[in-house]
Amino acid sequence: MAEFDDIIHQPLRLKIMAALNxxxxxxxxxxxxxxxxxxxxxxNLGAHIETLAKAGYVAVEKAFVGKKPRTTVTTTAAGRVAFARHVATLQEIIAGAAR
Amino acid sequence: MSRIDPQQAASALSDIDSVARRVRQSTVYQLSSLLIVMWGVLVFAGNIASFLWPRSAGYIWIAVDVAGIAGSFVVSGFGRTRTGIRSFDVRMLTAFLLFLAFGFFCTRGLAHFTPRQLATFWPIYFMLAYTLVGLWVGRAFVAIGLGIAALTLAGYFLIGDWFEPWMALINGGGLILGGLWMRRN
Incomplete structure (x- = not known):
């Protein structure tokens, strides 16, 4: 059993980070x-993006295209590192079980 | 901090893989759809122009190709500002030119095609490329490739003097509709 980042582990936040990465x-x-x-x-999506933004893992940019608001979400450098570490941890857990 | 077991870890990795695959496919569709619609408009115009001025068909299609290559760079630049990904670059241009060169070699070097055969060969040759690419990047390409190729062959065998307008409709129109459909997906 291994320990890792709870912020990324939540299923929807994991999908958001996977998509952005x-x-x-x-x-x-x-x-x-x-x-x-x-x-x-x-x-739901808005709430989880906010959690990721508070952790510094994503950046949210709001702009207007004509009269329509457009929100764009991007991963930060810290978010990419955290996600890579999270994926590595998941792989380690599986590898550890196979040993 | 949480602890998870290997089964949960495998499930999380599978979710990551599935989302990443969907993002990549959706990005390919988003970027390609603009290129496909642009080529559809050019091909539509090329077929109509060839129908109206058949003696200039050779020059018309050279102009269509040149405009298509230039337009592809413009569309690719537009896509890059929005997604950070370039959809048409020098490598794609090289592949396109090699593809064209092989087509010319077949239609001019190895054999001599009639205008109608030429107007059939090029679309099905390009649609073969769409279909092959689709095997890797997404079923929409396969559907567009096979659909237009089948309708092109139907036109070759069944449509008489109105072959060029038919090709404008199914090749040009097919690409425009296919591109818009891909965009919706």
Missing amino acids: ALPATAGLEFSRLKKLTGATDG
């Missing part, structure tokens, strides 16, 4: 696209 470092995902990819509701 699948993109190049500078690229972000719009809220609507992130909602489709994770299958989350507006409120």
Whole structure:
């Protein structure tokens, strides 16, 4: 059994981080696209993005395109490191069980 | 801090893999769809122009290819500002030119095609590429490739003098609709 980051481990936050980490470092995902990819509701997704932002793992940028508001979420450098460490921990747990 | 067992860890890794795959596919679709719609418009125009001025068809298709390559760089630049990913670069251009060169070698070097055969060969040749690429990057490419190829062959065998307008509709129109459909997905 191993210990790791509770912030990333929550299922929806794990999906958010997985989605953002699948993109190049500078690229972000719009809220609507992130909602489709994770299958989350507006409120749930917003709350979990806020948790990740408070931890410094994601950056949220709000802008207006014409009259429409657009929210874009991007991983921070700290978020990428934390996610990589989390994935490594998961792999270690599986490898440890196979030994 | 929590503790989890190997089964939960495997399930989490599987979730990560599944989401990452969907993101990559959705990004490919988002970037490719703009290129496909742009090529659809050009191909539609190329077919209509070839129908109206058949003697200039060779020049018309060269112009379509040049405009398509230039437009691909513009669309790719636009996509890069939004996603950070370049969808059309020098490597893609090289692949495209090699693909064209092989097509020319087949249609001019190895054999001499009639205009109607040429107008059939190029779309099904390109749709073969769509279908093959689709085996790796997503089923939408396979659907577009096979659908347009089948309708092109149907036109070749069944449509008489209205073959070019038919090709404008199913090749140009097919790419535009396919690109928009891909964008929705």
